[in-house]
C-alpha cells in the first residue's frame with residue numbers, strides 16, 4: 001500500500017466516524033422528541049388525513065435531514081484546503097446518507113425493542129402506548145424493527161439524493177413538500193378561514209379531510225407551489241411591464257380615478273367591517289377574564305357586545321347599508337377586471353416582442369423616474385390594501401394571532417432602537433411594556449384608584465410620556481455599563497418592575513395580584529374597537545408608525561451617532577458624540593414605543609395582571625430581533641411572524657414553545673448568525689471585502705485614475 | 713500669552729506606574745510638533761489625557777484659553793481637538809462616507825424630531841454634512857471616493873483605514889489635530905506620502921498638528937519642533953537636529969534598546 005493510499009484510509013475512517021456521529025446525534029434527537037412527548041402530541045394532528053401525521057413527519061424529516069447533513073459535512077470536509085480526497089461520487093454520498101439514516105432507524109427500533117423488555121413508563125411518563133402505537137403502527141415490535149431500520153436507511157438515502165438533484169428541480173420539490181407540511185399543520189386555521197362567509201365551501205371540502213389535508217388537496221398544494229416557484233423569477237418582469245403599460249397607455253385621468261375608487265372602496269370595506277358588519281361576533285376578551293373578576297359577568301360582556309352592535313347598525317340605516325355593500329362589490333369587480341386586463345396585456349406584450357417598436361419610450365427606458373415612482377406607489381397601494389384586508393379575509397381568530405404578532409412587532413421596533421441601533425443589550429424591556437399597560441389602565445379604567453376614566457386617546461400621550469420618563473430612569477443608573485453587565489442589570493430591572501406591580505406597597509393604586517380591571521375598549525367616534533379583528537387596525541397603525549420612525553432615524557444624524565456608539569463607544573465619544581445623551585435617548589424612545597404596545601395590550605384584554613409581564617416577554621422580543629437579523633427592519637416583521645405567529649397558530653406548540661425557541665436560536669446562531677433578513681450592509685461587507693483590497697492594489701499601480709473596478 | 717495649547721506639570725499614575733510625569737509643553741497656532749520617545753514613554757497616554765479619555769492625576773491643560781480638565785471627550789472635540797488612534801479605530805460596519813459624516817456630529821444640531829419629520833432645515837444640514845465629509849475624503853485623492861463611499865470601513869486596506877481615520881478627524885473642523893503614529897504599518901512610498909499630507913494639512917487646511925511618530929524620516933520632514941519623552945517626562949525639545957543629537961535622547965533610545973537586547977539574550 002502506498003503512502004497516499006494510507007492517507008486515504010485515514011481520511012475515510014475520519015469521514016465514517018463523522019457520518020456515524022451524525023447518525024447517532026440525529027437518532028438521539030429523534031429519541032428525545034419521542035421521550036418528551038412531542039411526537040405523540042404532534043401525532044394527533046394529521047398532515048394528510050388518515051395517512052401521515054405531523055409526529056411521523058417530524059421523524060421522517062430527522063431521518064432525511066441526517067442523510068443530508070452527513071453529505072453536506074462530507075463535502076465541506078473535502079473542500080477544505082489540504083484534504084487528500086476532494087471529490088465524492090454519487091454512490092459514496094448515497095452510502096453515507098444511508099448509513100446516517102440507518103443509525104437513526106436503528107436507534108428508534110432499539111428503543112421500541114427495549115420498551116418490550118422493560119416498562120419504562122414509571123420513569124419516562126411519555127413512553128405511552130400511544131407513542132409506541134405510532135412508532136410501530138400497531139404491529140409487534142419484533143416485526144417492525146427491521147422495517148424501521150430499512151425505512152431509516154431509505155430516508156437517509158433520500159436525503160443524500162436530494163443533495164445530488166439539480167437545484168432547478170430541488171427547490172420546487174423541497175418547497176412543495178414544505179408547503180404541504182405547513183398547510184397540513186395549519187389545517188385548523190385553514191378550516192376556520194375557509195368556513196367563513198365569502199370563501200367557497202367547495203374549496204374547504206376539497207382541501208381538508210377530517211383530520212388533515214385530503215390527498216387531492218395535498219397534490220394541488222404541491223402543484224401550486226411548484227408552479228409558483230417556477231413563475232416566481234418572472235414576476236418582477238411581468239410587474240415591470242404592467243406598470244410600464246399603465247403609464248404608457250392608460251390616460252392619467254383613468255389612472256387617477258381607478259386609484260381614487262380603489263382607495264374609497266377599501267376605506268368603505270374597512271369601515272363596513274369595523275362599524276357595521278356584525279357577522280363576526282367577537283369572543284369579547286373581557287369575557288375571558290370573567291372568572292378572575294367577579295364584577296364582570298358574562299351577561300355583562302354580552303350586553304356590551306350587543307350595545308356595540310345596535311349603536312353601530314343604527315348609525316346607518318339598513319337601506320344605506322345594502323347600498324354601500326353593493327357599491328363596494330361593484331367597484332371591486334371593476335378594479336379587479338382592470339388590473340387583470342393590464343396583467344394579461346403585459347404578459348402578451350412580453351411574448352410579442354415585435355410590438356415593442358411602436359410603444360412609447362416609457363416602455364423601454366430602464367431608469368424612467370415616472371416608472372420608479374409609479375412602481376413604488378403601486379407596491380405601497382397593494383401592500384396597504386393587503387394589510388387592511390387581512391382581518392376581513394381571515395376572521396376573528398386569525399386576527400387574534402395577527403394582533404399578538406403586531407404587539408410583539410411593535411415592541412420589536414422599540415427594542416431595535418435600543419439594541420439594534422444604539423447597541424445596548426436590554427433584557428428588561430418588558431418593564432416598559434408593563435408601564436405602558438399599567439398607566440393606560442390607571443388613566444382609563446373607571447375602577448382604577450385614581451378614577452380618572454379618561455378615554456384611550458386622551459390617555460395615550462400621557463402614557464407615552466410617563467413610560468419615556470421611566471426609560472430615562474432605568475437608563476440613568478446603567479449608563480456606565482456595557483454588554484453583559486448591562487444585560488444582567490436590565491434583566492433585574494425587568495423583574496423588579498413586575499415585583500413592584502405585584503407588591504402590597506403599590507396595591508392601593510395598582511391592585512397587586514388582582515391587577516386593574518374594566519379597562520374600557522378603544523373607541524373612535526361611535527365605533528368601539530372590540531375584538532382582535534378591529535384592534536388589529538390600531539396595532540397595524542402603530543407598527544407602521546414605528547417602522548417609519550425607525551427607518552428615518554436610522555438614516556439620520558441621530559442614527560449615525562447611535563451606530564457609531566454601538567460600534568465603539570470610546571471613539572464615538574472622542575469624535576464628539578455625547579454618548580450619555582444618546583444612550584438616554586435610545587432608552588427613552590425605545591420605552592415610548594413599548595408603551596404604545598402596552599397601551600393596546602391593556603385595551604385588548606380589558607384587565608391586566610402583573611403576571612402578564614414576565615421575563616419571557618423580553619426574551620421573545622429579543623429573540624425575534626435575533627432571528628430576523630439585528631438592526632434589520634424587515635427582519636423584525638419576519639421575526640415576529642415566525643416566533644410569535646407560528647406558535648399561536650399551532651396550539652400543540654405551546655407546551656414545547658421554549659424548547660423550540662431554544663432550538664431555533666441555536667440553529668440561527670450556527671447557520672445564519674446574521675439573521676433571516678440581515679441588514680444589507682453586512683452581507684455586502686462579507687462579499688466584497690477581498691474584492692476591494694484587490695481593487696485598491698490595482699489602483700496603486702494605475703496611478704489615481706479613479707476606480708477601475710465598479711461594484712454594483 | 714497667545715498659545716493655542718498649553719499643559720503644565722501634567723501627570724498620570726496607573727497604580728504604581730507613572731505613565732506621564734510632570735509633563736509641560738505648549739503649541740503655537742499653525743505649528744507642526746512631533747512627539748517622539750521610546751516604547752512605553754507615555755506618548756499615547758498623553759494624548760488620552762488631552763482628549764479627556766483619562767482624567768489626569770495632577771496638572772493642567774489649557775486649549776484656546778479654556779481649561780480642559782474635567783471636560784468630557786465630546787466637549788473637548790467640540791472645542792476643537794480631534795485625534796486618530798495608534799491602532800486604527802474606525803466604525804467598521806459603517807460606510808466610509810458615514811464614518812466621515814460622524815465627524816461632523818459636533819458641528820450639527822438636528823435631533824429626533826428633525827430626523828423624523830425632515831423639514832427643509834434638516835435636509836440642508838444633512839446635505840452640508842455630506843458635502844463636508846466628501847470634501848475631507850477627497851483630500852486623499854480618489855482612494856476613498858467613488859464607489860468606496862458606500863463600502864463599509866472594514867473593507868478598506870490598512871493604509872486606507874489610516875487615511876479615513878484622518879479624514880474623520882478632519883471632519884470635526886478641529887483646530888488641533890493629534891495624530892498617533894499615522895505612518896505606522898505603511899510601506900515606504902506611503903510613508904513619504906503621509907509626511908507630505910501632514911504638511912498639506914497645515915498649509916492648505918490650516919490645522920495645527922501634534923504628531924507622534926517613530927519614523928525619523930517623517931519626523932525630520934514635517935516638524936517645526938520636536939519634543940522627546942521618556943518615562944513620562946520631557947527629556948528634550950527643539951528643532952529636529954537639536955533633539956536628534958541630544959545626548960539624553962540618544963541614551964533613552966540606545967539605553968532602552970540595550971536592555972531589550974539583554975532581555976533577548978536571556
Ligand SMILES: Nc1ncnc2c1ncn2[C@@H]1O[C@H](COP(=O)(O)OP(=O)(O)OP(=O)(O)O)[C@@H](O)[C@H]1O
Pocket residue numbers: 726729731749750751752753754755756757758798
Ligand atoms: N490604561 C492603562 N492602565 C495601566 N497602564 C497603562 C495604561 N495605559 C498605558 N499604560 C502604561 O503606561 C505606559 C505608557 O504607555 P503609552 O501607551 O502611553 O506609551 P507610548 O509612548 O504610546 O508607547 P508606544 O510607542 O509603544 O505606543 C506603559 O508602560 C503602559 O503600560
Ligand SMILES: [Mg+2]
Pocket residue numbers: 755756757798
Ligand atoms: Mg503609543
